[in-house]
Amino acid sequence: xxxxxxxxxxxxxxxxxxxxxxxxxxxxxxxxxxxxxxxxxxxxxxxxxxxxxxxxxxxxxxxxxxxxxxxxxxxxxxxxxxxxxxxxxxxxxxxxxxxxxxxxxxxxxxxxxxxxxxxxxxxxxxxxxxxxxxxxxxxxxxxxxxxxxxxxxxxxxxxxxxxxxxxxxxxxxxxxxxxxxxxxxxxxxxxxxxxxxxxxxxxxxxxxxxxxxxxxxxxxxxxxxxxxxxxxxxxxxxxxxxxxxxxxxxxxxxxxxxxxxxxxxxxxxxxxxxxxxxxxxxxxxxxxxxxxxxxxxxxxxxxxxxxxxxxxxxxxxxxxxxxxxxxxxxxxxxxxxxxxxxxxxxxxxxxxxxxxxxxxxxxxxxxxxxxxxxxxxxxxxxxxxxxxxxxxxxxxxxxxxxxxxxxxxxxxxxxxxxxxxxxxxxxxxxxxxxxxxxxxxxxxxxxxxxxxxxxxxxxxxxxxxxxxxxxxxxxxxxxxxxxxxxxxxxxx
Amino acid sequence: xxxxxxxxxxxxxxxxxxxxxxxxxxxxxxxxxxxxxxxxxxxxxxxxxxxxxxxxxxxxxxxxxxxxxxxxxxxxxxxxxxxxxxxxxxxxxxxxxxxxxxxxxxxxxxxxxxxxxxxxxxxxxxxxxxxxxxxxxxxxxxxxxxxxxxxxxxxxxxxxxxxxxxxxxxxxxxxxxxxxxxxxxxxxx
Numbered sequence: 159x160x161x162x163x164x165x166x167x168x169x170x171x172x173x174x175x176x177x178x179x180x181x182x183x184x185x186x187x188x189x190x191x192x193x194x195x196x197x198x199x200x201x202x203x204x205x206x207x208x209x210x211x212x213x214x215x216x217x218x219x220x221x222x223x224x225x226x227x228x229x230x231x232x233x234x235x236x237x238x239x240x241x242x243x244x245x246x247x248x249x250x251x252x253x254x255x256x257x258x259x260x261x262x263x264x265x266x267x268x269x270x271x272x273x274x275x276x277x278x279x280x281x282x283x284x285x286x287x288x289x290x291x292x293x294x295x296x297x298x299x300x301x302x303x304x305x306x307x308x309x310x311x312x313x314x315x316x317x318x319x320x321x322x323x324x325x326x327x328x329x330x331x332x333x334x335x336x337x338x339x340x341x342x343x344x345x346x347x348x349x350x351x352x353x354x355x356x357x358x359x360x361x362x363x364x365x366x367x368x369x370x371x372x373x374x375x376x377x378x379x380x381x382x383x384x385x386x387x388x389x390x391x392x393x394x395x396x397x398x399x400x401x402x403x404x405x406x407x408x409x410x411x412x413x414x415x416x417x418x419x420x421x422x423x424x425x426x427x428x429x430x431x432x433x434x435x436x437x438x439x440x441x442x443x444x445x446x447x448x449x450x451x452x453x454x455x456x457x458x459x460x461x462x463x464x465x466x467x468x469x470x471x472x473x474x475x476x477x478x479x480x481x482x483x484x485x486x487x488x489x490x491x492x493x494x495x496x497x498x499x500x501x502x503x504x505x506x507x508x509x510x511x512x513x514x515x516x517x518x519x520x521x522x523x524x525x526x527x528x529x530x531x532x533x534x535x536x537x538x539x540x541x542x543x544x545x546x547x548x549x550x551x552x553x554x555x556x557x558x559x560x561x562x563x564x565x566x567x568x569x570x571x572x573x574x575x576x577x578x579x580x581x582x583x584x585x586x587x588x589x590x591x592x593x594x595x596x597x598x599x600x601x602x603x604x605x606x607x608x609x610x611x612x613x614x615x616x617x618x619x620x621x622x623x624x625x626x627x628x629x630x631x632x633x634x635x636x637x638x639x640x641x642x643x644x645x646x647x648x649x650x
Numbered sequence: 651x652x653x654x655x656x657x658x659x660x661x662x663x664x665x666x667x668x669x670x671x672x673x674x675x676x677x678x679x680x681x682x683x684x685x686x687x688x689x690x691x692x693x694x695x696x697x698x699x700x701x702x703x704x705x706x707x708x709x710x711x712x713x714x715x716x717x718x719x720x721x722x723x724x725x726x727x728x729x730x731x732x733x734x735x736x737x738x739x740x741x742x743x744x745x746x747x748x749x750x751x752x753x754x755x756x757x758x759x760x761x762x763x764x765x766x767x768x769x770x771x772x773x774x775x776x777x778x779x780x781x782x783x784x785x786x787x788x789x790x791x792x793x794x795x796x797x798x799x800x801x802x803x804x805x806x807x808x809x810x811x812x813x814x815x816x817x818x819x820x821x822x823x824x825x826x827x828x829x830x831x832x833x834x835x836x837x838x839x
Contacts, residue, residue: 321775334831375783
């Protein structure tokens with residue numbers, strides 16, 4: 159064991175560290191900019207539904223497609239930046255591979271944007287078979303193929319990155335089980351309270367995303383074959399299962415990658431360590447299976463699905479939020495309670511993320527009940543869930559980490575008025591956006607409809623105001639990131 | 651009389667046995683044995699031939715095969731060609747295509763044997779996953795396609811091959827998962 163390993167942290171040369179920091183900043187800035195653009199797309203859609211803006215239905219569905227795939231992409235690239243920043247402190251990761259993934263990601267983004275805005279592809283991010291091949295003239299086969307190739311290439315880039323994670327974790331810990339803390343959980347090794355939470359979380363993300371991307375690599379190619387050889391008609395239900403396994407796992411894993419920021423940063427702000435223990439390992443072990451097992455809650459209206467899969471999905475969906483949320487939420491509250499924490503923007507955002515994560519899963523759990531799902535799943539209730547989860551759960555983790563890097567990490571930088579303005583505009587806007595979606599869903603307003611009935615327009619208009627606030631808040635964050643992040647040094 | 655057989659000659663002997671007309675006809679009468687026995691056997695023979703090559707051959711090849719990239723590109727190109735159904739049909743129907751198969755697939759095995767150990771572990775991982783995905787994709791295709799892909803083989807044969815490919819892919823995935831999840835230190839950096 160090297161000296162670096164016994165101290166728990168990996169040593170890199172200054173030049174490697176400098177390059178790594180630039181790479182992380184590039185990931186964060188790219189991710190946040192894509193988020194902002196997607197928010198503008200969301201605002202446009204809400205304004206169109208609210209009759210304040212006139213756009214054609216074809217453009218609406220193109221924006222809906224880019225909004226869906228873009229948010230997932232931005233979440234993945236930004237959360238990967240957070241995860242990589244911390245994981246490389248415990249296992250030796252390659253800067254070259256990290257950059258490679260970034261460049262492949264940008265290439266995939268260009269392909270996807272081309273397919274949507276040049277090729278007019280508007281079949282939603284789900285590329286659900288057989289829709290891409292039966293556009294009835296709205297887009298060409300080439301556009302649908304380019305979209306799927308773009309998604310495929312992004313998957314390949316991530317796969318390369320995860321292989322590097324796997325290599326580095328295995329090199330240090332010998333097995334993924336040991337990295338997950340299972341040897342400690344099952345008594346094969348004494349409990350090490352200093353076993354890094356970043357390694358546990360990253361191992362979980364690595365396992366589920368690797369399998370998710372593998373499923374995606376198969377189903378995307380099958381979709382491509384169908385585009386050019388329509389006689390090949392794969393089982394539509396199997397295709398849907400694989401697509402949702404891939405899609406649900408990859409977006410769900412972003413929050414588990416980003417929560418590392420909470421584990422790593424809250425202790426620095428409170429002066430109390432985040433100790434890993436057996437309940438922590440048990441929770442993360444359980445979530446490996448739960449994240450992969452819950453996806454059939456997207457297929458509850460597909461009557462040919464085996465009943466056992468739907469029942470299992472309902473039970474797992476009920477439970478999936480609990481393990482990690484309990485250990486993380488409870489842990490976060492415990493280390494904050496009476497710690498004398500200084501409420502910087504980073505700290506506020508990280509604690510807000512705990513609320514967004516905890517409360518954001520509640521609508522999902524309700525929707526995962528088979529009887530509720532039959533009524534709610536095709537309504538705006540579901541966007542209500544994931545906007546809550548992503549806007550108030552995931553994004554505050556990523557933005558909080560960005561603030562940490564911009565200078566708050568050194569505790570020298572004071573919170574500025576503009577930061578407070580951004581924070582509260584964002585908070586109110588994000589909460590309103592989510593609640594308006596949920597209220598719309600509760601009132602049976604369907605989702606993925608370009609045109610709304612007159613009775614629904616009021617909801618969309620309130621949603622437009624809410625989305626504008628989110629955009630304003632995000633603009634403050636983005637300006638702050640663009641101004642302060644490039645020159646910021648690595649917090650000590 | 652004491653007979654000593656040099657280990658290096660074993661792959662050559664195996665190649666000769668596979669090329670014998672009865673063995674060749676036996677393995678090529680079914681799509682399953684053609685694709686899952688004969689072709690992999692030829693590749694494995696090539697792999698062992700590659701290991702038995704004189705050392706100076708390897709040294710001369712080395713500048714042309716940095717990090718194993720050239721060899722892997724060569725191997726993948728041959729692999730891709732022999733995955734085409736019409737290539738299999740040609741091998742069954744035409745002697746020159748059969749001869750090409752008996753030359754190119756062992757050559758692919760040699761390239762794999764020489765290049766794989768030199769390949770970056772990340773590239774190895776990407777290719778392993780791509781090979782696995784190819785098993786699953788082809789298995790699925792062979793099961794679901796309404797038509798025969800090879801003129802020389804029955805649809806039922808194609809279906810069995812599809813099932814076996816899915817089975818092999820699944821077994822591979824489980825083995826790999828178990829190894830990385832519970833295995834001991836298998837990669838040292």
